Structures are given as C-alpha cells and as structure tokens.
Amino acid sequence: MLLLTLATLVTLLARHVSAHARLFRVSVDGKDQGDGLNKYIRSPATNDPVRDLSSAAIVCNTQGSKAAPDFVRAAAGDKLTFLWAHDNPDDPADYVLDPSHKGAILTYVAAYPSGDPTGPIWSKLAEEGFTGGQWATIKMIDNGGKVDVTLPEALAPGKYLIRQELLALHRADFACDDPAHPNRGAESYPNCVQVEVSGSGDKKPDQNFDFNKGYTCDNKGLHFKIYIGQDSQYVAPGPRPWNGS
Ligand SMILES: [Cu+2]
Structure with a gap:
C-alpha cells in the first residue's frame, strides 16, 4: 500500500515536471500553416520554462x-x-x-532580426491576464492549446519576429531574486515565430521594449500572488499593446 502511494506520488511529480508547453504551429485566418517546429518557429529544444530575466533566453x-x-x-x-x-x-x-500553471499570455512583435533578438526592438501586440473570471493559460488549455491574435491593419509590410509568451504565475508569490525563497518568480515560455506580413499598412511598431531591462523581479506582472482573490487586479508586464494608431 505504501509502495503504491509512493509510486503514485512519483508519477504525479514526474507529470508536473514534464507538463510544460511549446508552440507547434500557426494558422492564418483558420488555415493551418503546417508543422512550424524549427521551420518557421525558432523552437527551443525542450518545453522547459525560462526564469532568468537577465538571460537572452527570456526573449526568444x-x-x-x-x-x-x-x-x-x-x-x-x-x-x-x-x-x-x-x-x-x-x-x-x-x-x-x-x-497549475495559471497565468497570462502576451504577444510581442519586432522588426525581423536575422540573429540575436535581444535589445530594445519589441512592441506588444496583445495581452490577456485574468479576464471574465479566468486566467488566459486556462482558457488556452480549454481551447485545445489555441490562442488567437489579430495583426493590426496598420502594420507595415515586411518581415517580423512575433513572440508569444505563456507567463505562469503559480510560483510568482515570491520575487525571482528573493534570497529567502529561491527558484520563485514567474515561469516564462517564450516562443518566436518568423512572419512575413503583406498589405498596405504603413505603421512600424515603435515601443522599443527590451525584455532584459523591462522584465524585472519586482515587476508586479512577474511577482504576483494568485490564490488570494485578487486575480482580477493583475497587470501584465511590458507596455500596453500597440495597435498601430
Ligand atoms: Cu512549471
């Protein structure tokens, strides 16, 4: 009986550790663009979270x-x-x-860098935290893993990198640099997609956001206590979305 309980516990722990996510593909107006892993997505090798806000990995x-x-x-x-x-x-x-990974989903855009995507090149396209009584990541799970984002009509044609991020807050009750509580803070899952945009827009995203400067351990969007009834007061990190106007 004890053995069975231990086995169950080990299974549950293993499930939690491996229960993370990666971006697999993108549809455009409902049309599946096919498997994107290492094709049009700069895919990470694993579905592990990124937690070091000073690392290049927090970007893409x-x-x-x-x-x-x-x-x-x-x-x-x-x-x-x-x-x-x-x-x-x-x-x-x-x-x-x-x-368990309750949290926000944020989408950013940058003029296409062929290599290093760090630095003040990013603008936010969309954000969803806790709305309508539910967290964005839970809505995504309920929706079979799908997240919709509409490109602004005004977006100028050209090549872009679009970064979508799941931001899980289940361990964000303490700040990521709290010496008394190591390994806390938000778990970020950033995945970046290469997109070539056509159309007649003439606006270039200009928020110049830099993740390594703007995402900090004391940012209220990255250090936030869920489970205490204040979820509807959550404000995501980064600028408010750019809509081309
Ligand atoms: Cu996790």
Whole structure:
C-alpha cells in the first residue's frame, strides 16, 4: 500500500515536471500553416520554462538567435492562431500545459532580426491576464492549446519576429531574486515565430521594449500572488499593446 502511494506520488511529480508547453504551429485566418517546429518557429529544444530575466533566453528562448528557414505569410488584419502543446498537438489526450500553471499570455512583435533578438526592438501586440473570471493559460488549455491574435491593419509590410509568451504565475508569490525563497518568480515560455506580413499598412511598431531591462523581479506582472482573490487586479508586464494608431 505504501509502495503504491509512493509510486503514485512519483508519477504525479514526474507529470508536473514534464507538463510544460511549446508552440507547434500557426494558422492564418483558420488555415493551418503546417508543422512550424524549427521551420518557421525558432523552437527551443525542450518545453522547459525560462526564469532568468537577465538571460537572452527570456526573449526568444534557448535557440532564439538561430534563424529558422521559413516564414509564415500573413496580411495585416489577419487573425493568427498559435497552437501550443505539451508534446503532441495531434493527440487529443495531450493536456497542453499543467493547469497549475495559471497565468497570462502576451504577444510581442519586432522588426525581423536575422540573429540575436535581444535589445530594445519589441512592441506588444496583445495581452490577456485574468479576464471574465479566468486566467488566459486556462482558457488556452480549454481551447485545445489555441490562442488567437489579430495583426493590426496598420502594420507595415515586411518581415517580423512575433513572440508569444505563456507567463505562469503559480510560483510568482515570491520575487525571482528573493534570497529567502529561491527558484520563485514567474515561469516564462517564450516562443518566436518568423512572419512575413503583406498589405498596405504603413505603421512600424515603435515601443522599443527590451525584455532584459523591462522584465524585472519586482515587476508586479512577474511577482504576483494568485490564490488570494485578487486575480482580477493583475497587470501584465511590458507596455500596453500597440495597435498601430
Ligand atoms: Cu512549471
């Protein structure tokens, strides 16, 4: 009986550790663009979170400086659907992300860097924290791993890197640099997609946001206590979204 309990506990722990997510593909106005892993996504080798806010990995994860061979092609005003999965987006039993990972989903854009994506080049396109009584990551799980983002009509044609980030807050009750509570702070899952945008827009995103400067351990969007009834007061880190106006 004790053995069975231990075995169950080990299974549960293993499940938690591996219950993370990566971005697998993108649809444009509902049209699947095919497997994007290392094709048009600068895919990290694993689905592990990034927690070091001073690292290059916080921007586009561990392989962020390595250009992928392809681009997603979309027009300004199109709806992009990002498909996240734990392991296999085609397996209906795949649970996407462990539901303990309550948190926000943020989407940023930068003029395409062929290599290093760090520095003050980013603008926010969309953000969702806790709205309508639920966290964005839980809505994503309920939606089979899908997250919709519409490109602003005014977005100028050209090549871009679009960074979507799951920001899990289940360990963010203490700041990431709290010496008394090591390994706390938000868990970030940034994945970056190469997109070539067409259309007649003429606005370039100009927020010049730098993750290594703007994401700090004391930022209220990265150090936030869930479970105490104040979820609706959550404000995501970074600037408010740029809509081209
Ligand atoms: Cu985790």
